[in-house]
Structure formats: structure tokens, C-alpha cells
Amino acid sequence: MTTSTTTTIPRRGSAPRTPAIGRDEAMALAAAEYERGAELLQGLEPGQWSAPTVNTGWDVRATAGHVLGMMEMMSSVPQMVGQTLAAQRAARRRKAPTSLDELTALQVRRNAGLGTGELVAKWRAVASKAVRGRRRLPALLRRRAMPELQLIGGQLEPWTFGYLADVILTRDPFMHRLDICAATGLPPHVTAEHDGRIVDDIVHEWADRHGRPYRLELAGPAGGTWGTGEGEPIRLDALDFCRVLSGRGTATGLLTTAVAF
Missing domain, CATH: 1.20.120.450 (dinb family like domain)
Incomplete structure (x- = not known):
């Protein structure tokens, strides 16, 4: 954690x-x-x-x-x-x-x-x-x-x-x-079967947390495309996406929505 x-x-x-x-x-x-x-x-x-x-x-x-x-x-x-x-x-x-x-x-x-x-x-x-x-x-x-409550993105x-x-x-x-x-x-x-499944779960939690329309394109073996509605597409490597959501990179827009790791 x-x-x-x-x-x-x-x-x-x-x-x-x-x-x-x-x-x-x-x-x-x-x-x-x-x-x-x-x-x-x-x-x-x-x-x-x-x-x-x-x-x-x-x-x-x-x-x-x-x-x-x-x-x-x-x-x-x-x-x-x-x-x-x-x-x-x-x-x-x-x-x-x-x-x-x-x-x-x-x-x-x-x-x-x-x-x-x-x-x-x-x-x-x-x-x-x-x-x-x-x-x-x-x-x-x-x-x-x-x-005990858990601290994610500055909130308990x-x-x-x-x-x-x-x-x-x-x-x-x-x-x-x-x-x-x-x-x-x-x-x-990295494989789609293992890492890709972890990434998919992270994407859906991220989407649930921000609750806004999005279009997401993640590259690499663990990547894929996800989306609900219109919006400026977000494109990056699947592993970098996870790093950003965990606080390990620069985040803007919907990527500022933290996910628990």
C-alpha cells in the first residue's frame, strides 16, 4: 500500500x-x-x-x-x-x-x-x-x-x-x-491476461470515482480503450496511467482523480 x-x-x-x-x-x-x-x-x-x-x-x-x-x-x-x-x-x-x-x-x-x-x-x-x-x-x-479510514487523494x-x-x-x-x-x-x-486485468479494474474504479464522461486510450500489452460519452481523449501508456493515479507522476484533468493502491 x-x-x-x-x-x-x-x-x-x-x-x-x-x-x-x-x-x-x-x-x-x-x-x-x-x-x-x-x-x-x-x-x-x-x-x-x-x-x-x-x-x-x-x-x-x-x-x-x-x-x-x-x-x-x-x-x-x-x-x-x-x-x-x-x-x-x-x-x-x-x-x-x-x-x-x-x-x-x-x-x-x-x-x-x-x-x-x-x-x-x-x-x-x-x-x-x-x-x-x-x-x-x-x-x-x-x-x-x-x-480505520484510509487516506486516498487527500481524503479519508x-x-x-x-x-x-x-x-x-x-x-x-x-x-x-x-x-x-x-x-x-x-x-x-507485462501481459494482457494479468496486468491488463489489473489495469481494467483500476480504470473502472477511476471512472467510478470521478463520475464524468471520458475517453481513455491506453497503450501497451496491458492497455485498451474505455469510455462513457464525449470528452477530450486521454492517451498514454497503461502502466504510466497507473503510476499517475497512484501519485507517481504529473496529473491534469481527470487524471487528478486518485485511485487506491
Whole structure:
């Protein structure tokens, strides 16, 4: 999950966001994304682990440590409870509006002592457990709103646990995989079947969030065309579209509508 320190403006009266992807498809995307992350890290040269990323203060090594920590959090109930409570305590001490920054910092610290080979091996070992933990989230809990609001585009909004488990926890490693590729100059592994499905879900959420007519043309294997009504067409690469909506690029017009990652 991408961290943010933007000034908050509480959003009132909005329903908790729910997943638009079915659970079976969501878990297939999760497993594939974890595997692509492992393949990317496995192929890094020693010097590439220290390359700085767009995430302030994080190099490639720290970024991977965060994603691994999030996978560990979903791998078991003790991990989930322990990380969540530790982050919430730290957020209360700092009087932060959300505990996300504290959670991600905790994950980076906990995995900082691993060698790069150990990190990749641990990633592969925990990936299936993380997918299983996400899949086993009870239906009653999936429909419930998370107790803590989430900061997106400068506003606090509610999410269901299902939206977190099925959507965000796949978008997060997807985006950080792109961050690592950008930092190291490596080309990302992109296919229509996997990345294109993630992008399609992001496009529809973006359209739902801004609620205005649009025409969108995204290039690349993950791209396509979308639209409702008339309007000046927006044309860019599919992965750049995701980066912009996540706050990683210059946004104008409808592209200023943030989407959760």
C-alpha cells in the first residue's frame, strides 16, 4: 500500500468500497503477482538492490522488504494482529490520521536484516500462505468496513476488508514491481491476461470515482480503450496511467482523480 502524507479532508457519507473482482479471480491475480515479484527480485544484480525508488527513503531493498512484510501480515492471524496493533500504537503516538506509514515502516525494519538471497527465499516460501490467508477471510468479515479510514487523494474514506484483501493487496505489489523496474531500468513483465486485468479494474474504479464522461486510450500489452460519452481523449501508456493515479507522476484533468493502491 502506497504511503501518503497529504493533508486530510475527511470524506463523509460514502459507503465502504468493495471489490469489483470475484474472489477466485482475485486470488489467481494475487498468486501471479507474487510470482512475478519473486522472478524480478531473483534476477537483480547485487548493485541494483540499493537503487533508490520513487518511494521516499526506500531503495529497492526496502521496497521489497515492505512487500514481503505485507505478505507476511496476511499469512497468519498472529502476524496480522501483531503488525496491525504495533502500527496503530505508533500512529497514536504520532497522532497520525492513519497507521499506514507506521505499518510499512515496521515491515521494512523487520526484514532489513535479511540477505537478498534470504529475502527472495522467504518471499517464495510465504507467497502461497499469503494467498491462502487472503482467500480464507470469512465472508462476514469481508463485507464489514475496516475500523480505520484510509487516506486516498487527500481524503479519508472507508474500505471493506474484502476490498483490502482482494484488490489493494495485489495492486500494492504490482505497483512496487513497477517501482523496482523503474529504479533498475529493467523492463517489467507485462501481459494482457494479468496486468491488463489489473489495469481494467483500476480504470473502472477511476471512472467510478470521478463520475464524468471520458475517453481513455491506453497503450501497451496491458492497455485498451474505455469510455462513457464525449470528452477530450486521454492517451498514454497503461502502466504510466497507473503510476499517475497512484501519485507517481504529473496529473491534469481527470487524471487528478486518485485511485487506491
